[in-house]
Amino acid sequence: MLNAITITSIYVLDQDAALDFYVGKLGFEVKVDQQFGPMRFLTVALPEDPDHAVLLELPAPPSVSPDVAEQVRDLVSKGAGGGHLFLRTDDAHKTHAELEERGVDLPEEPIVQPYGIDFGFRDPFGNSVRVAQLTPPPSA
Amino acid sequence: MSRASEDSNRRMLRARDAMDRSYAEPLDVPALARIAHVSEAHFIRTFKTTFGETPNRYLQRRRVERAMFLLRSTDRTVTDICMAVGLSSLGTFSRVFADVVGEPPSVYRRRGPLAPVPSCFGMRWLRPGSNTAVSEKPGAASPP
Numbered sequence: 001m002l003n004a005i006t007i008t009s010i011y012v013l014d015q016d017a018a019l020d021f022y023v024g025k026l027g028f029e030v031k032v033d034q035q036f037g038p039m040r041f042l043t044v045a046l047p048e049d050p051d052h053a054v055l056l057e058l059p060a061p062p063s064v065s066p067d068v069a070e071q072v073r074d075l076v077s078k079g080a081g082g083g084h085l086f087l088r089t090d091d092a093h094k095t096h097a098e099l100e101e102r103g104v105d106l107p108e109e110p111i112v113q114p115y116g117i118d119f120g121f122r123d124p125f126g127n128s129v130r131v132a133q134l135t136p137p138p139s140a
Numbered sequence: 141m142s143r144a145s146e147d148s149n150r151r152m153l154r155a156r157d158a159m160d161r162s163y164a165e166p167l168d169v170p171a172l173a174r175i176a177h178v179s180e181a182h183f184i185r186t187f188k189t190t191f192g193e194t195p196n197r198y199l200q201r202r203r204v205e206r207a208m209f210l211l212r213s214t215d216r217t218v219t220d221i222c223m224a225v226g227l228s229s230l231g232t233f234s235r236v237f238a239d240v241v242g243e244p245p246s247v248y249r250r251r252g253p254l255a256p257v258p259s260c261f262g263m264r265w266l267r268p269g270s271n272t273a274v275s276e277k278p279g280a281a282s283p284p
Contacts, residue, residue, distance in 0.1 A: 013146065077149035078190060079156070107154070108161050113259065120260060126153055130260060 007043060009055040010083035011076050013125040015042050018056040021123055025102045026087075028054070038062060046087070054085065076126045083127030092117040092133035151176040152190040155183070159199045160263060163206055164226045167199060203227060204240045205267040211249040218245045240268045 012018035019042070022028040028044035031053050035041075038061075043053040059072035075081045089095040092110040096119055100106050110119045110133075118132035155176040159167060172195055173183035187195045203225040210221045222233035238244050254262070 073146055074149065077146040077153070079153045107157060114256070122153070122157070124150075126150055128260070 005052060007053045007055050009057050010085065010127050011059050011072060011081050011125070012056045012123070012127070013058070013073055013076060015040055015056055015058055017124055018042070019044075021104075022054070022056065025099065025104050026129075079122070079126045079128065081126060083123075083125075085127070085129045087129065087131045089131050089133050092119060092131060095131055095133075148178075148186060149190055151178055152187050155187065155195065156191060156198060159195065159202055163199060163202045164224060166226065169195065200236060201240060201267050202263075204237055205263060207233070207237060207245065208241065208248060208266065208268075209254065209262065211245055212251060212254045221245070 019030070022044050023030060027046070029047055029050075031043040031045050031050070033040070033042050040058070042056045044056060045051070045053045059069045059076070061069060064072065072081065076083065096106060096110050099121075104121060106119065106121050108119050108121070110117045113132075114135075116132050116134040118130055120128060120130045122128055155172045158172060158175045169180055169183060173180040176183060176187075178186065184194060187198075191198065206225045207221050210216060210224060211218075214221075216224070218234075219230055222228075222230050225233075227233045227236075234244060237248075241248055
């Protein structure tokens, strides 16, 4: 029936700043950057996972009313905008070091978890990002 | 709402994240205010306006949540868990835990192991609610 997730969406508060962060620092690539009237349709994807795009959506009129846009912006900046990305890496420590070098605000070090090694941080707007180096299942 | 308030929210979120991460350490208002890049005078009030509770209460309930997790996921002693969540007095720990959860740690432990969920979601959803009164220690991180 259904085959795959092709696009998931997160709210960002500034699409240029979102590009700086997701493309400039995290290594995503732009898939689509297209102006549709007042709306800028902006999707990015990881080079190794090009079929799963993330829509970087601005909460703004006319999609939502000005009041609702402000409410959403408030929630996103409080970490309650519902935006979460769980990303996979082959080497959590190396990735952590690279992101730090690129100036990402990384409040925590990689932590050993039952499922692997991971660390979390937030994008400039308040969305949460977790990066995990997953331990293969024992049978693998 | 303004961009200034979004910036303030984001700073408070940074301090709240620090409590979620470093609950085992003796966090105080000066340290948290530094993490939020705001003055100590503004920190408690702004945090409460932003998240609806004082930083001290947020931290207290985070510690209880972590203790709840450790009680049901490990066989460490109650004293050991008290220390592991950043509280140095077993008496304070037991009182706060019972106030928040409604039963003592040893009784709560009998509920058995928790189902595995990603820890970040577990920490968000299993933190006990603020409708249960938790007495505040004098001189702690927030005014009554």
